[in-house]
Amino acid sequence: MTSLKTLTDLYRAMLRIRRAEERVAQIYPTDKIQSPIHLSIAQEAIAAGVSLALGPDDHLYGTYRGHGLYIARGGALGPLFAELYAKDNGCCRGKGGSMHMVSTDVGLMGCSAIVASNIPIATGAALASKMEGGKRVIAADFGDGAVDEGVFFESLNFAALKKLPILFVCENNNYAVNSPLSTRHLTTELFRFGEALGVPGERFDGDDVSVVYESVRKAAASARAGGGPRLLEYVTYRRHEHVGPGLDHQAPYRDREKLARAMKRDPLDVARAMVVERCGVTAAQLDEWEAETKRDIDAAVAFAEAGAPPRPEQLLDDVYTGASA
Amino acid sequence: MTSLKTLTDLYRAMLRIRRAEERVAQIYPTDKIQSPIHLSIAQEAIAAGVSLALGPDDHLYGTYRGHGLYIARGGALGPLFAELYAKDNGCCRGKGGSMHMVSTDVGLMGCSAIVASNIPIATGAALASKMEGGKRVIAADFGDGAVDEGVFFESLNFAALKKLPILFVCENNNYAVNSPLSTRHLTTELFRFGEALGVPGERFDGDDVSVVYESVRKAAASARAGGGPRLLEYVTYRRHEHVGPGLDHQAPYRDREKLARAMKRDPLDVARAMVVERCGVTAAQLDEWEAETKRDIDAAVAFAEAGAPPRPEQLLDDVYTGASA
């Protein structure tokens, strides 16, 4: 059972993601954010569960849908918004934009916009960890689209072979852009894709943050103890359009039934109900958290607005190490 | 049960491969064959079983270890030797060499020297077949090394998704160059690698030609009837060095036990015993087949020796269609 303190932390992380993403969507029409945004809305339970279940020295590698991980790990909100604004005070100094969240301080090593591309890199990070004793667990976070790529299987095979301390975390939101899983695979038990290669897998409810948290904790402990990799599939549903701030619930690719079910079971509501019921959190406390979150986001947006854009002379900085204007 | 006629055909195909490859190895030290040779010796049962179980209109795609398939399908021996000699009358007109056997007349569409590279191409051939009614079955023949490559999984996934008429034939000879399977995979049940993707697999004795033949026949019939792809793993053992004419039985990578077992059970001996015991083939008949095979090989070598090398002016022919000197 997840401790009460942890449950509230998880809820607060999720809340932070939700409100931040809502703010992003709200700002977006002003064109201040000129970057393709892939929101983590309705997938906060996975981001929060994974981020908090891992230790402070563990490392995560994510995708272009990376705001959630960044926030849940405790990445500073200011540099996030500043990066969306492409300012020099952004987490990538205005060079990466929305798709390339990074905050090595909190162990988010980088998010990549090429599907599955970070999976082998995370595997290499796990190799480095193992070479140094294996105490650091690595999480590769990716979508259900990533399991289409060969490099996913190659990585799982290598991780199994070398018994690497890595968790392969699949956020199965049923879609890759507008392609449902069923148009890309005959079979849909993604968690089984590593089985024959020696990577045990399991499928979990991705909308229940305590389930996510506990499953990651267990798998991480096992990996840290030398138990090797795990493939953890979290089932959720993408509520927003693939990219952009809006909803596209009328679009033909949508599975009406799954959508209706998802709309009825918001992971943030599920978490809120848990903290209220299990931890006895009061309405006043909830309001305070909302207010605090809002204050942080306001401050982050102000930070972004106040930031200067990078100067043209900075263009060639960091192409190579040490080269800067 | 394999018919007696078929059994003798299988044996004769295997014999032809063995004697041809022995001749290749014998010629090799003369430097007349300046091409990296990957012999099919001791893997003839798979080549013969697959080639004869498929119909005349079926298509095969192979690897640099492709002499066996070429011969078993009935490809003309002259152009094979001529290609090894890099002559203009070779099956690739001297441009491909040993690693790129081709004989579209007998359905061997091409052999590639990049590991696993022909697997998706064979899958595309199966897609083309399906678009035209699915009566043509495609076989992708590859080694145990190919299952390391991501494209193998991608191809299996697509074949399952589209229910393509394709057989994925894995010749598991325990080695990729000098790397045993166990240094490349934690698990070694290769036939299971497509299971979770919806490609049923099975493992067979790759040294018993009747087993190979029957299993391919069954799988091909199923594929032709719309039953979708199969992964067929044939277990054998590579007796020669990876590349070149010799043996390297003392090399440290060798599994002594497996080697000893393999040396005691030559697939050609197994097949010969079958035709003798089951079909009542006499010693005289066996000798006649040997003699006939030798005659054919002699003629093929003569064809190769007599062939002219391509002329320098032919260098740019066939880079593009219709472009020729």
Add this chain to the structure above:
Amino acid sequence: MTSRKITYCAAINEALTQAMERDPKVFVMGIGADDHKELFGSAKGLLQRFGPERIFDTPISESAMTGVAIGAALEGMKPVHVHIRADFLYLAMDQLFNMAAKWRYMFGGSRSVPLVVRAVIGRSWGQGAQHSQSPQSMFMHVPGLKVVMPTTPRDAKGLLLAAIADPDPVVVIEHRLLYDIVGEVPEEPFELPFGKAYVRREGKDVTIVANSYMVAESMKAAEFLSGHGVEAEVVDPVSLSPLDERTILESVRKTGRLLVVDTSWTACGASAEIAALVADKGFDSLKQGIVRLGQQPSPCPVAKPLEDAFYPSARKIARTVFEMLDRRVPEAEVPALTHKFRGPF
């Protein structure tokens, strides 16, 4: 032939529609090919018209899907494999370079590979480092492939139809910022030849060889230059492999000066090849050194001021020409080309 003005995107769509109508062996595949976004509109109506066997979505498996397209092509089909970003082609290089480009040759001419690969260059709105690349030079480097970069709607239709009709693998690199431009396009099916460059604007003072979206920037620069007494000739190779050497060399013979502008980086880029060509066969026409413009040597950044510094533009082209001619850059700056592109795809 009757012709009317349509967009680049509509021209692609028309080419696909007509090719699929005429030849049942033509089919379209790619990630998202059959969804309601219809490949930015370029696949509009194809699903309804030709059904899911002839235009289909694929798993996100660029390498295998390229192999699948090659295999289907070998067996007589005519696949058009679409990538909404050219950056994703890096996953398919093995199949394209080791297989498609070499198949016919290494098997002594046994089979051709009538494959068409369409890939779109992204730009702006935060595409960033991984959604903005122009890999044409890599395809030009490897014999066995043809490479075209259609600039006008007419090119887009005529070259796509030519690519589909061609027996060999052709890589068609489109530019997202060109999708909405409008131009005259014949209604009937027609093919434009490979290896033919177009003089987009005549001039006597300097030759600007530019491709794809860089033609738009160059035309804008040329207009401005003209207002200051400099007549630039703009030559668009369109077909990069094979390359129309003659048209380029003839233009340089006339002007004596060459600026090459490519959508990608300069190092070993298409611009290097064109410069090297002229430095060899057109040397005697040259009055001065050949200048190249391309992306600055960094990954593509997101912030606008960096992006402006990163990409070649009408402004930079005009400045460069003034410098080449040793003329003072006039006070009135070249207006920046404004592209309306907004939003991620």
Add this chain to the structure above:
Amino acid sequence: MTSRKITYCAAINEALTQAMERDPKVFVMGIGADDHKELFGSAKGLLQRFGPERIFDTPISESAMTGVAIGAALEGMKPVHVHIRADFLYLAMDQLFNMAAKWRYMFGGSRSVPLVVRAVIGRSWGQGAQHSQSPQSMFMHVPGLKVVMPTTPRDAKGLLLAAIADPDPVVVIEHRLLYDIVGEVPEEPFELPFGKAYVRREGKDVTIVANSYMVAESMKAAEFLSGHGVEAEVVDPVSLSPLDERTILESVRKTGRLLVVDTSWTACGASAEIAALVADKGFDSLKQGIVRLGQQPSPCPVAKPLEDAFYPSARKIARTVFEMLDRRVPEAEVPALTHKFRGPF
């Protein structure tokens, strides 16, 4: 520093040994890295000396293994990832171009990628189309990578040590036909700088810029030319990215003539870049057009007469120089360079 003559292969081996001795973070990985063939001998003794954690075989998964090397590098290790044929790198382009080359930049400088990729060019004995490629130009095209092609045993050691010490991704392209050549190499560890070209032979009549095995062919040609009164200067860039522009330009300033010889195809090749460089910044030194030699525009064939026609050679280099100088090619033909390579690997 004491130095002695050792082979190119031994020099690589010595660099690896010394790097692994000095820095426990250095490790070697690659297909067959730990087998008894020891990567053509270049990994000799490493397994015995450093154990299976620091030199290991990998599955045949070029793409993921490249990612693994990148990830390990990001986390502070110093991987050396070896490919026995450069052709296999086409499977790893996504990781190399989209990830390794861009990581540091697109994350605003957060982490460097101290990755070394070693890849070997194959040639002859029927390597054929898929085991003979030289993809250096593709790596030169993409900012964020460094690319070197060691020619001498000294380069092989000094540049590999420099590559391993470098914080950024470096692609080291070796040539199989150079493995047995012998040259002076210091015993102690030392690093050669990136971006420094070497004048392999001085001359006043023509500059031949050549790399890797093409240096051997060029030296042979230069010797022959010298016997006929033509003094060629042979410049070897060694480091292709960054490129030592100055040394090349200075040589051309002296000779006024340039022939560029590269191991790969000319179109958008390293030879195109060098020609374009000189056509821009060295134009005023040039007395005539720049000529390039490279592989003929076809996949690599197997038959010897075709192979001879396919590759640039001392003979072709000498002929080309005579033609450039408008001199009759002398009766006595340049003897062909004989390489002893025999057998597949």
